[in-house]
Amino acid sequence: MAMTMTTMAATETASGPAGHVPPSKMEVSGLDVFYGANQALFDVDMNVAENRVSALIGPSGCGKSTFLRCLNRMNDIIEGCKVSGNVLLDGNDIYARELDVVQLRARVGMVFQKPNPFPKSIYDNVAYGPRIHGLAENAGELDEIVENSLRRAGLFEEVAERMSASGTSLSGGQQQRLCIARAIAISPEVILMDEPCSALDPIATAKVEELIDALKQDFTIAIVTHNMQQAARVSQYTAFFHLGKLVEFGETEAIFTNPEEKRTQDYITGRFG
Amino acid sequence: MPEHTVTRYDEELDQMTGTILRMGGMVEQQLAKAITALIKRDPELAATVIADDQPIDQLEHEVDHLVMRLLALRQPMAVDLRLITASLKISSDLERIGDYAANVAKRASALAQVEPMRPMAVIPRMLEIVQAMIKDVLDAYMARDAEKALAVWRRDEEVDETYNSLFRELLTYMMEDPRHITPCTHLLFIAKNIERMGDHTTNIAETIAFLVTGTPIDEARPKGDTTPFATAPDEDSEKAELP
Numbered sequence: 001m002a003m004t005m006t007t008m009a010a011t012e013t014a015s016g017p018a019g020h021v022p023p024s025k026m027e028v029s030g031l032d033v034f035y036g037a038n039q040a041l042f043d044v045d046m047n048v049a050e051n052r053v054s055a056l057i058g059p060s061g062c063g064k065s066t067f068l069r070c071l072n073r074m075n076d077i078i079e080g081c082k083v084s085g086n087v088l089l090d091g092n093d094i095y096a097r098e099l100d101v102v103q104l105r106a107r108v109g110m111v112f113q114k115p116n117p118f119p120k121s122i123y124d125n126v127a128y129g130p131r132i133h134g135l136a137e138n139a140g141e142l143d144e145i146v147e148n149s150l151r152r153a154g155l156f157e158e159v160a161e162r163m164s165a166s167g168t169s170l171s172g173g174q175q176q177r178l179c180i181a182r183a184i185a186i187s188p189e190v191i192l193m194d195e196p197c198s199a200l201d202p203i204a205t206a207k208v209e210e211l212i213d214a215l216k217q218d219f220t221i222a223i224v225t226h227n228m229q230q231a232a233r234v235s236q237y238t239a240f241f242h243l244g245k246l247v248e249f250g251e252t253e254a255i256f257t258n259p260e261e262k263r264t265q266d267y268i269t270g271r272f273g
Numbered sequence: 274m275p276e277h278t279v280t281r282y283d284e285e286l287d288q289m290t291g292t293i294l295r296m297g298g299m300v301e302q303q304l305a306k307a308i309t310a311l312i313k314r315d316p317e318l319a320a321t322v323i324a325d326d327q328p329i330d331q332l333e334h335e336v337d338h339l340v341m342r343l344l345a346l347r348q349p350m351a352v353d354l355r356l357i358t359a360s361l362k363i364s365s366d367l368e369r370i371g372d373y374a375a376n377v378a379k380r381a382s383a384l385a386q387v388e389p390m391r392p393m394a395v396i397p398r399m400l401e402i403v404q405a406m407i408k409d410v411l412d413a414y415m416a417r418d419a420e421k422a423l424a425v426w427r428r429d430e431e432v433d434e435t436y437n438s439l440f441r442e443l444l445t446y447m448m449e450d451p452r453h454i455t456p457c458t459h460l461l462f463i464a465k466n467i468e469r470m471g472d473h474t475t476n477i478a479e480t481i482a483f484l485v486t487g488t489p490i491d492e493a494r495p496k497g498d499t500t501p502f503a504t505a506p507d508e509d510s511e512k513a514e515l516p
Contacts, residue, residue: 258487268350271275
């Protein structure tokens with residue numbers, strides 16, 4: 001099975017083999033976020049490159065998850081949260097008044113820290129999104145979407161014989177891949193991942209990392225992780241946040257081998273605070 | 274640089290750099306003894322140099338072990354990663370320099386059996402340059418001083434030039450009288466060994482510059498050993514070297 005081995009794309013650089021800089025899928029500028037009186041993000045400018053993995057790292061409370069949640073307006077549901085600045089998806093403001101947030105989240109999907117399958121069958125977990133978004137004309141098409149999504153999440157062969165079993169009966173690593181299958185079933189353009197491996201064992205983590213590498217062919221990915229080696233392994237771009245500010249952003253290889261900022265160096269080498 | 278949150282990590286790094294510096298100190302000592310054995314024509318001293326190469330090899334294994342341990346346990350990043358990989362390379366360069374010092378000592382005891390040769394005078398001078406380079410490069414490693422490393426790197430040209438001119442001189446001597454061939458060949462190998470020590474010291478300098486700055490030295494490397502292109506000297510020995 002393809003997913004049992006972790007291949008390390010160590011030599012792959014951010015700009016890819018052709019050496020060209022990929023276009024930006026999302027552009028963020030002058031982003032300030034407040035939770036009540038507390039400012040969580042200060043004037044953040046950052047672009048998310050298309051068909052690349054961008055990793056967000058930094059100590060707890062640095063604002064990296066807040067930043068991630070701004071990319072599909074997950075902060076809207078948090079009481080007292082105020083967002084200002086520009087967040088563009090394909091050049092369009094996602095905070096525009098007329099924008100449909102449900103449609104936005106169909107284009108910018110999310111995978112969370114703890115696997116959170118619905119208490120439904122494996123099949124229905126994946127079929128849920130396509131159903132409510134009306135993506136399948138008939139049962140056959142829906143079957144196809146479900147199988148395809150599970151295959152791309154590297155889970156199909158493990159669950160093919162028990163599609164009607166509950167999603168929650170799977171192991172933690174399988175549940176997380178089920179959530180990824182659920183996210184990709186509605187064909188989003190961007191996938192946000194908030195510490196997707198922090199609750200998984202090393203083997204399940206390796207499978208998810210392998211999956212992330214494969215998914216960037218079709219999706220733009222932004223991932224928050226506390227595991228620095230993971231950020232170094234899976235991403236092509238890395239952003240380091242500290243105290244609500246974007247300290248350094250650049251090609252992953254440069255950030256982890258020769259960062260420009262002293263604070264980045266101190267953090268990634270384990271010399272912090 | 275601030276300390277690591279994990280104190281043991283700092284201790285392991287200190288242990289690694291300490292071992293490298295000990296190796297460096299031993300190599301310096303071996304070199305000094307090899308020079309003396311050569312000048313004083315002292316086979317006994319030469320024998321101690323040959324015997325004392327083994328502890329240097331031992332320290333190289335120790336550095337290998339410490340490096341593997343650090344890589345496995347600490348997943349080093351950025352400057353730490355550069356320090357650890359640099360130390361691995363430096364220890365192998367130092368070990369080679371130690372080998373060359375032992376080789377010089379071996380030939381010193383052979384040379385002690387034959388009549389002294391005049392071109393011999395250049396050898397201690399060459400060794401002194403290399404000795405100074407090794408001292409400076411170890412200082413640069415300890416102080417993480419890229420400028421100092423770069424200065425060492427540039428000085429290797431002097432070693433190469435001395436070697437190239439000595440090579441021509443020895444050829445002339447050998448052509449003059451076939452009885453010179455044995456001592457001159459020994460001298461030639463000694464000179465070549467010293468020239469190689471210079472190259473390994475230059476490698477160390479490059480490694481240190483990368484360790485400090487994170488980018489390789491971008492100057493063109495000074496011209497090295499040109500003797501592979503040399504032919505037998507004719508009347509005008511200046512023409513012995515091809516352009």
